[in-house]
Amino acid sequence: MIYPLTFGYKLVYALCLSPLRNIPGPFFARLSNIRLGYIGMSGKMSKYAMHDYEKYGDLYVCGPNAVSLSNLVDLKSALSTHAFAKPEFYHAFHLFGIENILSSSNADLVGIRKRQVGPFFNLGYLQNMEPTILKAGYQALKEKWDAQIEAEAKGNIEINYSMSYMLTTLDVIGALMCGQELECIKTDNVVPIKWVQDSMMLHMHKAVFPILKAFPFSLLVRGLEDNFGRATRAVRRLINRRRAILDSGAEKPVDLLQAFLDAEDPHSKIRMSETEIQVESMLMLGAGIDTTANTLAWTTHLLMLHPDIYRRAVDEIRSQFDSGHLITYADAREKLPFTEACIYESLRLCPVIGGQLPRSIPSGGVTFQGHYLPGGTELHINFRGAAMNKDMWPEPYKYNPDRFVGNSEARRNFFAFSSGVRVCTGRNLSWMEMLTIFANMLKDYDWSLPDDYTHLGPKVLDERGYPKKMESRHFIITASANPERDCRLVIKKHVE
Numbered sequence: 001m002i003y004p005l006t007f008g009y010k011l012v013y014a015l016c017l018s019p020l021r022n023i024p025g026p027f028f029a030r031l032s033n034i035r036l037g038y039i040g041m042s043g044k045m046s047k048y049a050m051h052d053y054e055k056y057g058d059l060y061v062c063g064p065n066a067v068s069l070s071n072l073v074d075l076k077s078a079l080s081t082h083a084f085a086k087p088e089f090y091h092a093f094h095l096f097g098i099e100n101i102l103s104s105s106n107a108d109l110v111g112i113r114k115r116q117v118g119p120f121f122n123l124g125y126l127q128n129m130e131p132t133i134l135k136a137g138y139q140a141l142k143e144k145w146d147a148q149i150e151a152e153a154k155g156n157i158e159i160n161y162s163m164s165y166m167l168t169t170l171d172v173i174g175a176l177m178c179g180q181e182l183e184c185i186k187t188d189n190v191v192p193i194k195w196v197q198d199s200m201m202l203h204m205h206k207a208v209f210p211i212l213k214a215f216p217f218s219l220l221v222r223g224l225e226d227n228f229g230r231a232t233r234a235v236r237r238l239i240n241r242r243r244a245i246l247d248s249g250a251e252k253p254v255d256l257l258q259a260f261l262d263a264e265d266p267h268s269k270i271r272m273s274e275t276e277i278q279v280e281s282m283l284m285l286g287a288g289i290d291t292t293a294n295t296l297a298w299t300t301h302l303l304m305l306h307p308d309i310y311r312r313a314v315d316e317i318r319s320q321f322d323s324g325h326l327i328t329y330a331d332a333r334e335k336l337p338f339t340e341a342c343i344y345e346s347l348r349l350c351p352v353i354g355g356q357l358p359r360s361i362p363s364g365g366v367t368f369q370g371h372y373l374p375g376g377t378e379l380h381i382n383f384r385g386a387a388m389n390k391d392m393w394p395e396p397y398k399y400n401p402d403r404f405v406g407n408s409e410a411r412r413n414f415f416a417f418s419s420g421v422r423v424c425t426g427r428n429l430s431w432m433e434m435l436t437i438f439a440n441m442l443k444d445y446d447w448s449l450p451d452d453y454t455h456l457g458p459k460v461l462d463e464r465g466y467p468k469k470m471e472s473r474h475f476i477i478t479a480s481a482n483p484e485r486d487c488r489l490v491i492k493k494h495v496e
């Protein structure tokens with residue numbers, strides 16, 4: 001009896017009483033959060049975010065008390081202020097219960113943290129770290145590939161770029177944040193990646209299913225918990241090691257770990273405690289690997305599906321730089337607008353944070369798209385919808401880097417790194433890694449698809465007539481669903 005009554009009440013409320021009743025959206029989403037939970041846990045968040053945006057438009061209901069927003073003007077306004085705070089969902093990302101730069105909804109704390117660490121992610125400071133970024137990044141990749149090509153009689157090798165990019169971005173953030181050359185690309189060591197990914201996954205699962213925090217359900221995530229413990233202890237050891245090095249009177253290294261140890265908010269003069277340093281360091285490791293690596297993977301994939309665009313990028317790079325020149329970030333920014341646009345467009349068409357992220361509508365409510373949304377309504381930032389928004393991006397499904405060349409309006413309406421007060425802290429670092437790896441790789445190697453790579457390619461088209469993209473899955477990050485099969489590339493050294 002109780003179930004029919006509850007259902008009846010929910011139905012009447014959703015259709016007749018709810019303040020969201022006149023907003024379009026899937027019927028079932030009005031009654032229950034099950035649809036949202038299922039989409040999240042099935043790895044299809046990015047697909048649904050796009051599909052629902054296409055069907056229901058800039059604002060639609062995605063849960064009984066939740067709406068999804070893709071309108072660029074409204075998104076900018078919501079993201080520009082701390083009033084649209086991160087809701088409880090994020091608290092599962094408090095590591096050891098400690099609020100951090102990603103998880104906190106406390107504007108004061110976020111402000112302090114941003115002033116403490118933000119300056120070290122500015123381009124000026126990053127330039128000091130560029131030699132480390134190049135050494136652990138592109139130069140390590142090149143060293144490995146050149147040795148492998150040298151050993152191959154046929155003069156080329158097949159690489160799995162998904163794994164290569166993961167190991168490289170791990171080495172870069174490891175060198176900067178752990179103060180240690182991890183050399184994972186050299187040794188094919190995937191263990192630290194597993195620790196970091198499992199740590200993120202653990203907190204993601206807890207955010208979606210808070211019951212996992214309680215015994216006996218916590219046993220279900222025991223394996224993830226163990227790897228989180230290993231990552232935690234490793235970072236602690238590295239911080240202790242750095243303290244010991246400093247105590248011995250050695251010169252301060254120029255890296256992010258040192259920056260975090262020294263970081264001070266210029267307003268309050270507050271510095272981070274030892275645990276806060278550990279938490280923020282772990283967070284940077286979690287945020288800094290898959291994001292950058294998968295953006296590189298999508299860009300590589302898209303270039304292989306569009307040979308004309310690949311050719312234009314290669315021609316641009318080789319016409320600007322000699323084969324022996326190591327392209328720096330400043331070089332690329334100054335001389336490679338089309339190559340840079342290839343990454344921008346890849347982040348638009350295949351955004352790695354391609355799902356929806358929640359915020360709370362402040363008390364007093366807000367009117368978006370002609371609909372009043374009361375305070376306390378959950379506002380889901382639809383990054384996928386924003387990237388496909390037809391008003392801003394004509395032919396949104398087409399991979400067209402030209403839309404970003406010399407187009408400041410396109411860049412202003414680009415949300416891949418979010419925007420406003422909670423914009424991505426690591427975006428400049430990520431750009432430095434991506435552009436230097438990508439430009440140097442295109443300069444030094446000729447790329448082609450393996451002969452047996454016939455399931456996808458420039459001539460295999462999707463239902464819209466564009467080259468069909470590899471299947472993706474979305475768990476925090478939108479990545480290839482079958483990297484072993486789909487992220488293969490043949491590279492050979494380019495000879496002038």
Ligand code: HEM
Pocket residue numbers: 101102103110173283284285287288289291292295352353357415416417418421422423424425426427429430
């Ligand atoms: C292509 C690479 C990257 C993309 C597309 C990306 C995207 C994003 C997005 C969309 C957000 C907003 C998340 C939210 O609102 O919850 C974010 C936040 C954040 N990102 Fe990134 N990110 C990238 C790389 C990095 C790197 C390399 C780091 C650090 C090493 C980093 C650190 C962070 C941090 C700390 C936040 C939280 C900022 C805050 O809440 O105020 N990200 N990123």
